Amino acid sequence: EAGVAQSPRYKIIEKRQSVAFWCNPISGHATLYWYQQILGQGPKLLIQFQNNGVVDDSQLPKDRFSAERLKGVDSTLKIQPAKLEDSAVYLCASSPVTGTGSYEQYFGPGTRLTVT
């Protein structure tokens, strides 16, 4: 079974530029998550989708971040304009419906963003 795919793996941009990240979840996983992981910290949830609907985007800085999941499969996360403090690893995860109530999340390798 293929894992969660993300691209690009690395991105360097200047502040005030825009950037987009792409995620392809594990086939059949209905729930998709975007996390921001700042160096030395645990991942922080930015947005959660169930199929193509948003479940939780309470921690997404909506003035500059946006995300979409068209057709309930792939997803893109965009930052416009970027700030220095957006430098982080952006992780995508997906989870299946297990039937036990657990939400085991499977993570992609992440995109490391550096804003200069």
Next chain:
Amino acid sequence: GEDVEQSLFLSVREGDSSVINCTYTDSSSTYLYWYKQEPGAGLQLLTYIFSNMDMKQDQRLTVLLNKKDKHLSLRIADTQTGDSAIYFCASEPGYSTLTFGKGTMLLVSP
């Protein structure tokens, strides 16, 4: 909101047991998870425990949960150099939402 705390660093010798500790604040957490992150990689799910269980064993991994004290631990038996990584504890205080600790860096020396 939910807060998850972990010690930041643990150093052990190869062959010893490692115990990584975690505390959380939200008593309504249904599941608690342990993830492993190697350098430059995403998080790998190691194991998880349902909140009505006290213990779960999975090969070299043992998870202990003290729900009264909101304390979770991960024991790795016969620790190997390949176990060197950052280990994250995560609680599930809401509908499929995970709150992660800052991670414990485990260093295993030969």
